[in-house]
Amino acid sequence: xxxxxxxxxxxxxxxxxxxxxxxxxxxxxxxxxxxxxxxxxxxxxxxxxxxxxxxxxxxxxxxxxxxxxxxxxxxxxxxxxxxxxxxxxxxxxxxxxxxxxxxxxxxxxxxxxxxxxxxxxxxxxxxxxxxxxxxxxxxxxxxxxxxxxxxxxxxxxxxxxxxxxxxxxxxxxxxxxxxxxxxxxxxxxxxxxxxxxxxxxxxxxxxxxxxxxxxxxxxxxxxxxxxxxxxxxxxxxxxxxxxxxxxxxxxxxxxxxxxxxxxxxxxxxxxxxxxxxxxxxxxxxxxxxxxxxxxxxxxxxxxxxxxxxxxxxxxxxxxxxxxxxxxxxxxxxxxxxxxxxxxxxxxxxxxxxxx
Amino acid sequence: xxxxxxxxxxxxxxxxxxxxxxxxxxxxxxxxxxxxxxxxxxxxxxxxxxxxxxxxxxxxxxxxxxxxxxxxxxxxxxxxxxxxxxxxxxxxxxxxxxxxxxxxxxxxxxxxxxxxxxxxxxxxxxxxxxxxxxxxxxxxxxxxxxxxxxxxxxxxxxxxxxxxxxxxxxxxxxxxxxxxxxxxxxxxxxxxxxxxxxxxxxxxxxxxxxxxxxxxxxxxxxxxxxxxxxxxxxxxxxxxxxxxxxxxxxxxxxxxxxxxxxxxxxxxxxxxxxxxxxxxxxxxxxxxxxxxxxxxxxxxxxxxxxxxxxxxxxxxxxxxxxxxxxxxxxxxxxxxxxxxxxxxxxxxxxxxxxx
Numbered sequence: 151x152x153x154x155x156x157x158x159x160x161x162x163x164x165x166x167x168x169x170x171x172x173x174x175x176x177x178x179x180x181x182x183x184x185x186x187x188x189x190x191x192x193x194x195x196x197x198x199x200x201x202x203x204x205x206x207x208x209x210x211x212x213x214x215x216x217x218x219x220x221x222x223x224x225x226x227x228x229x230x231x232x233x234x235x236x237x238x239x240x241x242x243x244x245x246x247x248x249x250x251x252x253x254x255x256x257x258x259x260x261x262x263x264x265x266x267x268x269x270x271x272x273x274x275x276x277x278x279x280x281x282x283x284x285x286x287x288x289x290x291x292x293x294x295x296x297x298x299x300x301x302x303x304x305x306x307x308x309x310x311x312x313x314x315x316x317x318x319x320x321x322x323x324x325x326x327x328x329x330x331x332x333x334x335x336x337x338x339x340x341x342x343x344x345x346x347x348x349x350x351x352x353x354x355x356x357x358x359x360x361x362x363x364x365x366x367x368x369x370x371x372x373x374x375x376x377x378x379x380x381x382x383x384x385x386x387x388x389x390x391x392x393x394x395x396x397x398x399x400x401x402x403x404x405x406x407x408x409x410x411x412x413x414x415x416x417x418x419x420x421x422x423x424x425x426x427x428x429x430x431x432x433x434x435x436x437x438x439x440x441x442x443x444x445x446x447x448x449x450x451x452x453x454x455x456x457x458x459x460x461x462x463x464x465x466x467x468x469x470x471x472x473x474x475x476x477x478x479x480x481x482x483x484x485x486x487x488x489x490x491x492x493x494x495x496x497x498x499x500x501x502x503x504x505x
Numbered sequence: 506x507x508x509x510x511x512x513x514x515x516x517x518x519x520x521x522x523x524x525x526x527x528x529x530x531x532x533x534x535x536x537x538x539x540x541x542x543x544x545x546x547x548x549x550x551x552x553x554x555x556x557x558x559x560x561x562x563x564x565x566x567x568x569x570x571x572x573x574x575x576x577x578x579x580x581x582x583x584x585x586x587x588x589x590x591x592x593x594x595x596x597x598x599x600x601x602x603x604x605x606x607x608x609x610x611x612x613x614x615x616x617x618x619x620x621x622x623x624x625x626x627x628x629x630x631x632x633x634x635x636x637x638x639x640x641x642x643x644x645x646x647x648x649x650x651x652x653x654x655x656x657x658x659x660x661x662x663x664x665x666x667x668x669x670x671x672x673x674x675x676x677x678x679x680x681x682x683x684x685x686x687x688x689x690x691x692x693x694x695x696x697x698x699x700x701x702x703x704x705x706x707x708x709x710x711x712x713x714x715x716x717x718x719x720x721x722x723x724x725x726x727x728x729x730x731x732x733x734x735x736x737x738x739x740x741x742x743x744x745x746x747x748x749x750x751x752x753x754x755x756x757x758x759x760x761x762x763x764x765x766x767x768x769x770x771x772x773x774x775x776x777x778x779x780x781x782x783x784x785x786x787x788x789x790x791x792x793x794x795x796x797x798x799x800x801x802x803x804x805x806x807x808x809x810x811x812x813x814x815x816x817x818x819x820x821x822x823x824x825x826x827x828x829x830x831x832x833x834x835x836x837x838x839x840x841x842x843x844x845x846x847x848x849x850x851x852x853x854x855x856x857x858x859x860x
Contacts, residue, residue, distance in 0.1 A: 398721025
């Protein structure tokens with residue numbers, strides 16, 4: 151199973167909003183469907199969003215009309231802008247769009263089939279690099295865990311969130327294959343239950359022992375059961391190591407510190423945004439209040455109640471024990487460790503609404 | 506609106522599982538319905554459970570048959586045991602049952618109507634004392650808040666949880682009447698959404714400004730918005746001040762401490778159990794996994810997933826800034842403050858399953 155794939159000129163993806171009740175795949179030749187799928191979280195997870203956006207741009211090249219000069223460029227720019235506007239926090243989206251545009255060198259004079267091939271080659275590189283990064287993150291991170299480890303994870307940073315084996319879950323499944331995992335506590339992850347719906351489903355498929363909890367039970371788990379590590383993904387990491395991830399990560403980080411449990415962030419280097427000095431600069435998406443007032447689609451709150459529904463929070467670097475990337479494990483001080491990677495600063499894609 | 510009342514020989518209560526979508530009142534003459542209502546959380550909140558159990562015992566006296574000697578005692582003991590077995594954590598339940606039995610002096614030789622009157626008088630005293638305690642807690646606690654206060658609360662410790670104006674919410678509504686409340690952040694309180702369903706509903710009725718959040722958003726609220734206090738209720742407080750309350754309270758306490766925000770526990774002295782030296786001795790109820798896997802009744806998790814579902818957690822006394830009771834505000838060291846109250850140690854009711 152892969153979250154997003156290029157199959158015979160179409161993008162094929164699993165509808166993550168239907169899991170685990172239904173395992174439904176969708177196919178499209180329209181980048182607008184991809185943008186909508188990212189917005190509605192049918193496709194989610196920072197690296198998977200990046201790969202989907204790259205394939206989405208490839209689809210945009212089908213939109214042009216040979217008879218209209220400049221129509222390839224117009225289609226591309228429209229798609230890049232539309233895809234960039236789908237979600238604001240995961241930097242992989244903007245990095246992928248920017249890289250795709252660079253690959254074409256802003257040269258739309260070549261014939262359409264040649265451009266399509268060039269775009270697809272780049273998108274497939276982005277995909278393959280993410281597959282490789284996931285594998286490497288799993289290997290490096292698994293080495294951090296003791297035998298008989300009990301870990302806790304939040305949201306879903308697995309196969310469904312990436313092109314490969316995941317980030318946080320790649321560490322966990324790699325460690326499990328080495329016989330290191332006793333149990334994984336899975337935060338359900340309100341409001342959209344990605345932990346309950348997606349992570350529990352992935353861990354069951356992988357045969358890794360796990361226990362589902364409400365997010366607010368993590369404190370009791372830390373207090374009454376031995377937990378060796380908290381391992382989560384990230385949606386954007388600033389130059390100083392501050393990391394935006396699914397809402398609920400920051401309180402977990404504070405709790406983990408209070409209990410002397412290390413918090414590991416697992417993310418490919420494409421998630422690091424060196425153009426942002428610290429977490430204060432990371433745009434935090436606010437979602438529809440209905441996701442809070444109508445869990446699983448059923449209203450539980452009074453009509454018209456005011457809601458504060460940020461999709462992410464920022465964990466300050468001082469609460470992070472290490473950041474596991476495909477290029478090695480970063481240790482504090484993170485600013486120096488990140489600077490040493492000499493990452494390219496992702497330029498905003500043309501027409502991007504990136505803040 | 507009152508959560509539980511004695512009306513014309515019956516117990517009348519609002520079905521809290523239906524709120525806020527339906528405001529449905531139920532009436533019964535059968536203590537078994539009361540026990541089932543406590544178990545299913547139609548009636549909930551430590552003080553309200555105590556009052557409901559007291560009225561439930563009054564109903565038990567209807568069960569006897571004049572022709573059978575000793576049947577009054579049998580009915581009473583059966584009801585006391587049945588009600589005691591309904592939920593394990595809130596001590597008010599056991600305290601109320603014990604007090605009711607003491608009031609009868611284990612003397613079932615008097616005629617039924619006399620016993621009924623004696624029992625009802627005691628139950629009404631328990632109810633009235635809770636009403637008075639709520640009012641007093643509100644007055645004392647409101648004095649702790651600064652003008653323009655922003656507070657956060659968890660679960661429901663309001664009218665619905667008590668015989669009166671609530672504990673934590675009595676403080677908040679009293680302060681609001683004094684013009685002190687700018688906003689109340691309401692944790693939705695997974696798994697059963699008592700914050701979203703009940704607290705938001707009560708605050709809307711009382712005209713107090715409030716904002717609903719998922720439990721895992723409290724960290725972001727503390728970090729990005731000025732919060733003056735966290736105010737919650739309790740289900741049982743040990744002799745050293747350790748307090749059991751709805752799952753999610755302990756992580757809030759850790760977060761509040763990290764952000765230098767005071768955590769106030771609001772509870773009548775009937776919630777203090779001096780027979781338990783510390784929080785380790787408080788029995789913690791585990792609920793049906795379905796409450797986690799089926800939020801609002803809809804399945805979100807894979808079939809058969811293992812779940813850890815404690816209904817409560819214990820906040821250690823060192824994370825509590827003060828305990829607001831009807832007999833005054835208790836400050837650390839709580840062991841001395843609680844000892845100075847010279848509270849009666851509640852005896853286990855006959856046939857109780859109290860651990």
